[in-house]
Amino acid sequence: MKVYISIDMEGISSIVDWSQVDPRNKEYERFRKLMVGDLNAAIEGVLEAGAEEVVVADSHGRMSNLPPEEVHEAAVLIRGSPRPWLMMEGIDDSFDAALYVGYHSMKGTERGVLCHTISGRVVDAVYINGVEMGEFGLNAALAGWHGVPSIFISGDQAVVEEARRLVPNIRGAVVKWGVSRYAAKCLHPAKARRLIREKASEALKALDEFKPFKVEEPVEVRMRFATSTMADVAALIPYAERVDGRTIRMVFDDYPTAFRGVRTAIAVAYPVEER
Ligand code: ZN
Numbered sequence: 519m520k521v522y523i524s525i526d527m528e529g530i531s532s533i534v535d536w537s538q539v540d541p542r543n544k545e546y547e548r549f550r551k552l553m554v555g556d557l558n559a560a561i562e563g564v565l566e567a568g569a570e571e572v573v574v575a576d577s578h579g580r581m582s583n584l585p586p587e588e589v590h591e592a593a594v595l596i597r598g599s600p601r602p603w604l605m606m607e608g609i610d611d612s613f614d615a616a617l618y619v620g621y622h623s624m625k626g627t628e629r630g631v632l633c634h635t636i637s638g639r640v641v642d643a644v645y646i647n648g649v650e651m652g653e654f655g656l657n658a659a660l661a662g663w664h665g666v667p668s669i670f671i672s673g674d675q676a677v678v679e680e681a682r683r684l685v686p687n688i689r690g691a692v693v694k695w696g697v698s699r700y701a702a703k704c705l706h707p708a709k710a711r712r713l714i715r716e717k718a719s720e721a722l723k724a725l726d727e728f729k730p731f732k733v734e735e736p737v738e739v740r741m742r743f744a745t746s747t748m749a750d751v752a753a754l755i756p757y758a759e760r761v762d763g764r765t766i767r768m769v770f771d772d773y774p775t776a777f778r779g780v781r782t783a784i785a786v787a788y789p790v791e792e793r
Contacts, residue, residue: 520571521564521722522613522666523557523593524605524657527578528622528632529673530556531693531710534702536632539578552707553578553620554588556672556693559711560619561590563718573613577605578620604781605653606660615669615725616661617718623676624652629696630676636780640748640787642764644780645740646733654681656777658731663773667728670721672714674702685731689721737776739768741783748787755779755786 527539530553537543561572572593576584581599589595601607609616623630625638635641635652643650646659654677658668670689671681678690693710694702705713721728743749746763753760757779759767766783770776 519564519569519614519722519725520612521569521573522606522609522616522661523560523564523572523574523619524577524616525553525557525574525584525619526605526621526653526673527553527583528620528634529677529693530620531707532704533620534631534694534704535700539632541579541583550583550585551588554584555707555711556619556714557584558588558590559714560617560670560672560718561593563715563720564615564617564722565590565592566715567719567722569722573608575605575607603660603777606657609661609664609666611664611666613661613664613666615722615728616658616666617670617721618654618657618668618681619672619714621654621671621673621677621681622652623674623680624650624655627652627676627680629674630699631674631694631696631702633676633699637784637788640744640784642742642744644742645738646776647738648740651684652677652680655684655731656780658684659733659773660777662730662732665730667725667730669725669728670718672710672717685728687724687727689717689724691717733773735772737770737773739770739776739779741766741768741780743787745790745792747792748790751790752783752787755783758783
C-alpha cells in the first residue's frame with residue numbers, strides 16, 4: 519500500500535499562535551520539532567497497518583519546515599516551493615490513501631485555532647459548487663479526482679468537524695480544542711502522538727470502507743477576497759466574472775483546473791496593496 523501524507527503546521531499539537539509557525543521567530547524551532555513528532559506518529563500508524571510506501575508533502579509556509587533527518591526514514595519527503603499542486607504536490611492515482619496532519623479550519627471558523635483559507639491576508643472564502651471549503655476540502659477533492667480516498671486528519675476539533683462534514687467516516691485525531699482563534703486546550707504532545715498513531719493505523723486498516731471525495735464537474739468556483747481591490751485585480755483573469763464587490767466566479771471543466779484557478783487568483787490578488 520502506498521500512502522500520501524500532507525502536513526501543515528497550524529494544527530500541530532500545542533500550536534496556538536502565528537509566531538510559533540513563523541521561521542523568523544525563535545519559538546519556531548521548538549514547534550517544528552512538535553510537527554515532526556505528530557508526523558512520525560502518523561507514519562508509524564500507517565506502517566503498522568501495512569503501508570509499504572509513504573510520501574510526505576511538507577506543506578506549511580515555504581514548505582520546508584520538517585528537519586529531514588528527523589523524519590521517519592520510511593518516508594520520502596517533498597519539500598520546498600513553489601510547486602504546482604501546493605499541499606498536494608505529488609498526489610496521483612498510484613496512492614491508496616491520503617492523510618492530513620496538522621491541518622486547520624477555514625477562515626472565520628468559531629474556535630478554529632489559527633483558522634484561514636490558503637492565504638488569510640487575501641482569501642475570505644472559497645466556494646466549490648456552492649459549498650464553502652477550507653484547505654482540507656480543496657485538497658481532498660484533488661486526491662479524490664485521482665481516485666484516492668481521504669481517510670485521516672489531525673488538528674483541532676474545528677478542522678476535524680469540518681472534514682467530517684465532507685467525509686463523514688474520516689478518522690480524526692483531535693489534539694487541541696480551540697478556546698478562541700489564538701488559544702486552545704491542548705493534549706500533551708506525547709498523548710497527541712499516541713492518538714495520531716492509533717487513529718491513522720485504524721483508518722488504513724479500514725480502507726475498504728472509504729470512497730474518494732469527489733466534486734461534480736464542471737466545477738463552479740466562487741472566491742471572496744479580503745478587499746474589493748483584490749477582487750478588482752482577480753476579476754481581470756480572462757475566465758473570471760465579477761459577482762460583487764469582493765467576489766469573483768469561475769467555471770472549469772475539471773477539478774485540477776479549478777484548483778489551478780483558485781491558485782492563480784490568489785497569486786494575482788496577493789501583491790495588491792491597499793492605499
Ligand atoms: Zn500552514
